[in-house]
Amino acid sequence: MRRLMTAVLALMLATFGSPQLVDACAGLIGSNGAVNLGxxxxxxxxxxxxxxxxxxxxxxxxGGEFGTLIPLPGVPSNVERGGAWTxxxxxxxxxxxxxxxxxxxxxxxxxxxxxxxxEVRIDALDVTVLKGxxxxxxxxxxxxxxxxxxxxxxxxxxxxxxxxxxxxxxxDGDAAAERGQQVGDGTPVHITIPTTNPWVPLRILGLGKQAxxxxxxxxxxxxxxxxxxxxAPREGMxxxxxxxxxxxxxxxxxxxxxxxWIPASAWLTKLSIDAAASDMTYDLAVDASGQNQPSRRAAGxxxxxxxxxxxxxxxxxxxxxSMLGLGVFTGLVVRKRS
Amino acid sequence: MRRWYYGLIPLVLLATGLVLVGWSGSPDRPxxxxxxxxxxxxxxxxxxxxxxxxxxxxxxxxxxxxxxxWLVGDELVHWAHRLGTEPYHDEIPTEVTxxxxxxxxxxxxxxxxxxxxxxxxxxxHEAYGMRGVVTVVE
Numbered sequence: 001m002r003r004l005m006t007a008v009l010a011l012m013l014a015t016f017g018s019p020q021l022v023d024a025c026a027g028l029i030g031s032n033g034a035v036n037l038g039x040x041x042x043x044x045x046x047x048x049x050x051x052x053x054x055x056x057x058x059x060x061x062x063g064g065e066f067g068t069l070i071p072l073p074g075v076p077s078n079v080e081r082g083g084a085w086t087x088x089x090x091x092x093x094x095x096x097x098x099x100x101x102x103x104x105x106x107x108x109x110x111x112x113x114x115x116x117x118x119e120v121r122i123d124a125l126d127v128t129v130l131k132g133x134x135x136x137x138x139x140x141x142x143x144x145x146x147x148x149x150x151x152x153x154x155x156x157x158x159x160x161x162x163x164x165x166x167x168x169x170x171x172d173g174d175a176a177a178e179r180g181q182q183v184g185d186g187t188p189v190h191i192t193i194p195t196t197n198p199w200v201p202l203r204i205l206g207l208g209k210q211a212x213x214x215x216x217x218x219x220x221x222x223x224x225x226x227x228x229x230x231x232a233p234r235e236g237m238x239x240x241x242x243x244x245x246x247x248x249x250x251x252x253x254x255x256x257x258x259x260x261w262i263p264a265s266a267w268l269t270k271l272s273i274d275a276a277a278s279d280m281t282y283d284l285a286v287d288a289s290g291q292n293q294p295s296r297r298a299a300g301x302x303x304x305x306x307x308x309x310x311x312x313x314x315x316x317x318x319x320x321x322s323m324l325g326l327g328v329f330t331g332l333v334v335r336k337r338s
Numbered sequence: 339m340r341r342w343y344y345g346l347i348p349l350v351l352l353a354t355g356l357v358l359v360g361w362s363g364s365p366d367r368p369x370x371x372x373x374x375x376x377x378x379x380x381x382x383x384x385x386x387x388x389x390x391x392x393x394x395x396x397x398x399x400x401x402x403x404x405x406x407x408w409l410v411g412d413e414l415v416h417w418a419h420r421l422g423t424e425p426y427h428d429e430i431p432t433e434v435t436x437x438x439x440x441x442x443x444x445x446x447x448x449x450x451x452x453x454x455x456x457x458x459x460x461x462x463h464e465a466y467g468m469r470g471v472v473t474v475v476e
Contacts, residue, residue, distance in 0.1 A: 150468065
């Protein structure tokens with residue numbers, strides 16, 4: 001049966017507010033406040049078992065390298081330069097006054113424990129797809145000169161439990177300058193990911209931010225039919241567009257470079273994220289199959305298993321209390337009989 | 339006839355219960371050896387009690403894939419480190435850098451009773467919650 005399309009995607013890219021502050025040692029996900037995520041825009045579409053992520057990395061000036069890590073639901077079959085104006089066209093469709101902001105990511109290439117599956121250079125952007133657990137990916141990043149923020153261990157673990165695939169993107173500021181890129185110029189990237197379980201990473205958007213910092217992002221979903229979402233739109237994640245995609249939109253998108261995969265008909269959803277970083281504890285599970293069963297696991301909502309040490313403490317504490325109580329009771333009984 | 343060993347039953351049960359209480363996450367109490375684990379950029383436990391004037395061994399286990407610090411002292415010490423730029427600490431017992439997945443041991447003596455915070459001063463780590471306290475008692 002033909003795979004339902006769903007779609008979408010999302011992503012998160014980080015805008016590095018002040019790359020100059022990152023210095024020579026690239027800052028993977030700012031850990032000192034020098035790196036601030038700006039509003040990001042991403043399209044992820046799911047069609048015939050293939051998820052397409054289209055996002056853009058914005059050059060913000062400065063030298064050196066900087067970037068971020070992005071968890072992916074599967075191993076990409078291709079990473080290439082994205083269409084020139086796909087994201088802008090989507091914004092134009094849903095938000096008349098187009099204000100395009102996408103941002104930069106970061107990562108690096110080569111692996112020690114983490115396995116490097118793919119390396120691609122797109123303009124001044126080095127993209128590396130890694131396979132590994134949270135620890136090995138973090139170790140790889142550290143060994144490549146990046147400083148991970150303090151929340152990185154927990155966040156990477158959160159993702160690695162579901163998918164060991166991460167995309168690291170490094171923006172080479174020096175190369176961008178040599179290419180004549182101006183501040184604000186974006187580098188669109190199109191990631192093709194065969195997968196049966198599409199989901200949109202949202203929690204990663206808060207990586208490196210303080211608890212009160214805002215996470216702002218626009219997530220476009222293009223699916224074969226109206227999707228069922230988990231979590232459902234809520235405070236901090238507003239459903240701002242949900243309609244059949246117009247023929248003009250699909251035709252326009254299809255005419256952009258590398259966008260011929262756009263289907264003849266689809267449902268367009270837009271979610272606007274505007275939440276405190278501390279509230280971004282979930283991802284977005286999407287089910288456009290008509291089953292209305294978005295995965296709790298894909299949304300990161302599965303209840304974490306109890307810490308074994310804590311559990312042991314509770315068990316031993318309970319046994320101890322029972323033994324003490326029984327001891328006192330037995331003592332009373334024996335005393336009474338004697 | 340009453341069997342003489344019936345009287346031992348409550349004692350055995352009470353003793354067993356007390357032993358289990360000791361195993362089951364007992365409340366912190368003064369000691370000369372403390373293990374502090376760092377997991378997901380948090381100190382566990384975050385509260386430790388020691389006695390003044392006695393050398394105390396701190397075993398610092400970093401289970402994270404990133405580097406951390408364990409710096410203990412009064413507020414003046416931490417004020418200085420918040421502004422400091424030292425990339426590595428390994429010369430002073432009260433200032434220890436723990437690389438990813440490594441364990442470091444240090445011995446510290448606290449002369450005066452009081453509360454001394456231990457904090458990781460790597461950028462953003464204190465704000466994230468990497469803070470604990472050593473309570474020094476007589």
